[in-house]
Amino acid sequence: MIERKIFSDLVKHLSQKxxxxxxxxxQSGKTTLxxxxxxxxxxxxxxxxxxxxDIEWDRPHFESQAALLKKIELExxxxxxxxxxxxxxxxxxxxxxLKGLFDLKLPYKFIVSGSGSLELxxxxxxxxxxxxxxxxxxxxxxxxxxxxxxxxxxxxxxSGFFEIEKDRTQQLLMEYMNFGGYPRVVLESExxxxxxxxxxxxxxxxxxxxxxxxxxxxxEAFNALIKVLAGQIGNLINYSELSSTLSISYQTVKKYLWxxxxxxxxxxxxxxxxxxxxxxTRSPVAYFWDLGLRNYSLGLFGHLHSPSECGxxxxxxxxxxxxxxxxxxxxxxxxxxxxxxxEVDFIIERGTRVTPIEVKFKSxxxxxxPRSLRSFIAxxxxxEAYIINLNFYKTxxxxxxxxxxxxxxELLFKEL
Numbered sequence: 001m002i003e004r005k006i007f008s009d010l011v012k013h014l015s016q017k018x019x020x021x022x023x024x025x026x027q028s029g030k031t032t033l034x035x036x037x038x039x040x041x042x043x044x045x046x047x048x049x050x051x052x053x054d055i056e057w058d059r060p061h062f063e064s065q066a067a068l069l070k071k072i073e074l075e076x077x078x079x080x081x082x083x084x085x086x087x088x089x090x091x092x093x094x095x096x097x098l099k100g101l102f103d104l105k106l107p108y109k110f111i112v113s114g115s116g117s118l119e120l121x122x123x124x125x126x127x128x129x130x131x132x133x134x135x136x137x138x139x140x141x142x143x144x145x146x147x148x149x150x151x152x153x154x155x156x157x158x159s160g161f162f163e164i165e166k167d168r169t170q171q172l173l174m175e176y177m178n179f180g181g182y183p184r185v186v187l188e189s190e191x192x193x194x195x196x197x198x199x200x201x202x203x204x205x206x207x208x209x210x211x212x213x214x215x216x217x218x219x220e221a222f223n224a225l226i227k228v229l230a231g232q233i234g235n236l237i238n239y240s241e242l243s244s245t246l247s248i249s250y251q252t253v254k255k256y257l258w259x260x261x262x263x264x265x266x267x268x269x270x271x272x273x274x275x276x277x278x279x280x281t282r283s284p285v286a287y288f289w290d291l292g293l294r295n296y297s298l299g300l301f302g303h304l305h306s307p308s309e310c311g312x313x314x315x316x317x318x319x320x321x322x323x324x325x326x327x328x329x330x331x332x333x334x335x336x337x338x339x340x341x342x343e344v345d346f347i348i349e350r351g352t353r354v355t356p357i358e359v360k361f362k363s364x365x366x367x368x369x370p371r372s373l374r375s376f377i378a379x380x381x382x383x384e385a386y387i388i389n390l391n392f393y394k395t396x397x398x399x400x401x402x403x404x405x406x407x408x409x410e411l412l413f414k415e416l
Contacts, residue, residue, distance in 0.1 A: 001036075002148045002183055004029065006135055010037055013133060014082070014109060019098060021088075021128075022113035024137035025264035025289060026209060027201050029183045030113040033137065034084050037111060047081040053090035062091050065100050072108060082109045089114040095127025102131045115209065115263075138264075139290045140181030141324065142317065143412050146172055148186065162409040166391060169409065173390075177313045178304050180292020191302050198296045205293075209263045221248050223297075225256050229266065229286045230297045233312040234345065236283045236337065237268075257286075264289050267323070272334035272347040272354070285335055287319045307361065314361040314408070315345060318388050321411040322346055322357070342372040348416055355416055357386045364392035367405060377401045386416060 010033070013020050022030050031052075038048050049072060051058045061071040072083055088094045098112065140148070147155050149172055154161035162169050179185050184197045206219045214222070224246050229237070237257070243250045260266040268284040288294035291313055295301040304310055322333055326348065336344040336356065346357040356376045369387070377385055377398050385403045394405045406414070 001032075002029070002140060002144060002186065003152065004033060004036075004137070004144060005141070006137055007033065007036060010111075010135055011040060013135075014041070014111075016133070017109070019102060019110045019112055019128060019132040020135060021132050022111070022135045022137055024115075025139060026115045026204055027182060027184065028137050028139045028264075030115075030137055031086055032183070034086055034111065034113055038082070038084055041082050047076045047079070048084065049075045049081065050084040050086070052086040054087045059090075062097075065097065065104075068101070069106075072106075076108065078107065080107050080109075082111060085110065085112045087114055088112045099127045099131060102128070138181070138320075138324075140183055140186050142176055142181075142321065145176050145181060145186060149175075159409075159413055162407070170390070173408075174304070174310075177291055177310065177317060178295065178302050180290040180295070182290060182292060185292055195296075195301060198292055198301055202293060202296055205263065205265065210259065213259050213263070221246055221252070222256050222259075225253065226260070226265070227297050230288070230294045233287060233294070234285050234315050234335075236285060238283065265293070267319070269319070269333060269335055269346075272336045272349060287316050289320075291316060311361040315359045318357075318359045318408060318411070319346065321408070322348065322416070325411065325415055336372075336376060338375075342375045344372055344376050347376075354380055354382050355384055355386065356380075356382060357388060357416065360387060360389045363390045364405060367394055367396050367403075369396075369398070369403065373403075374398070377403070384416070 010020060010022070014037070022033060024030055034050070038050055041048050051061060051071075053059060053062060061068050072081070075081075076083075088098075091097055094114075098110065101110065143158070146158065146161075150161065179194055180198075182198065182201055184201075185194050188194050188197060206223055210219050210222050225242065228242065228245065239250050239253050242253045246253070248256075257266065257268065261268060265288070267287050267289065269287065270284050271282065292301060294316065295304065295313070300309060304313060319333075326333060330350070332349045334347040334349060336342075336347050344356045345359045348355040348357065356373060358370055358373045364387075373385060373387070376382075381400050383401065385398075385401050387403070387405045388408050388411065389405060391407045392405050393407055393410075396403050396405075
């Protein structure tokens with residue numbers, strides 16, 4: 001079993017009347033998390049009921065709210081109890097269905113989960129305003145992966161592990177960068193089995209999520225788009241070029257990218273600009289939710305070798321670590337590009353405060369500052385700037401800016 005950090009947040013929310021809704025990528029571990037929550041409640045002597053819309057004999061209970069209430073009352077009576085509903089996206093008008101149940105002020109707490117379909121993320125959100133809390137489950141994070149791989153021995157002192165076990169850290173980093181964080185992939189030891197599992201996941205995304213959302217039987221164009229974007233992590237998306245390359249319309253490209261975000265496949269990062277006229281382009285850059293899935297789309301799953309490929313994936317990993325850092329804050333994450341080709345990988349924007357971050361997949365031995373980062377520092381005079389690298393730590397001063405060379409794993413402990 002892989003411990004998930006979100007579990008403790010869900011346990012705390014069990015005492016709240018709001019519906020707890022777990023959303024996330026297909027096969028990211030939502031059902032397992034539901035089972036863990038149910039076991040936690042069972043051990044405390046609480047009354048629980050688990051229903052799954054993927055199970056044929058559970059579906060008749062969802063034909064109406066009255067039918068579901070009869071089933072709940074049969075199992076739990078009319079006293080306090082906890083009702084788990086898995087794969088809620090299978091229910092048509094799920095948001096209105098749950099809203100009706102919640103508004104009856106029943107003695108039951110509902111814990112609901114479903115894959116990141118458009119209906120689940122959009123329609124349920126609209127219907128349940130003020131009645132729910134969303135918990136977004138990713139695939140296994142780097143921190144969860146390290147703890148699992150080290151048998152939770154260093155759970156309370158991961159920073160010490162990274163500092164002392166540098167070779168082991170590098171080995172685990174490469175494993176995570178190669179295979180990503182889908183739970184079944186992480187738990188499988190044989191590479192051939194890992195490949196079969198990621199193939200099944202990739203196909204299910206195309207054949208179930210995408211085919212359903214786009215109302216099409218063939219997903220070749222969408223698949224081709226994902227492959228192109230996988231090969232240009234951190235590079236500007238040129239909609240016209242993609243349209244021409246894939247022989248699909250400009251609007252179809254934008255639609256596919258929109259859906260890619262809705263099913264937790266890609267994230268699009270917008271440019272940072274105080275002056276749109278000078279710092280051109282509203283084109284975003286794309287990063288993947290899961291590194292293994294990105295690699296699989298290019299035939300590189302388990303076969304990352306070249307420094308350039310590792311550099312792309314490392315940049316994507318840093319993006320995931322930064323995104324997790326700012327998730328519950330008002331901070332925004334951007335990148336920076338100018339007309340004269342100056343670029344900085346990431347910019348964290350907190351009101352008027354900006355923090356530039358450059359990423360280097362290198363074991364640095366001394367401070368070497370990229371020209372583009374110097375350009376950003378000269379222009380905006382941020383209080384801090386960072387160069388995220390494999391294992392080099394040093395602080396230098398550039399004018400009014402403190403530039404920090406920071407090992408990537410410090411992002412687990414230090415808020416930028």
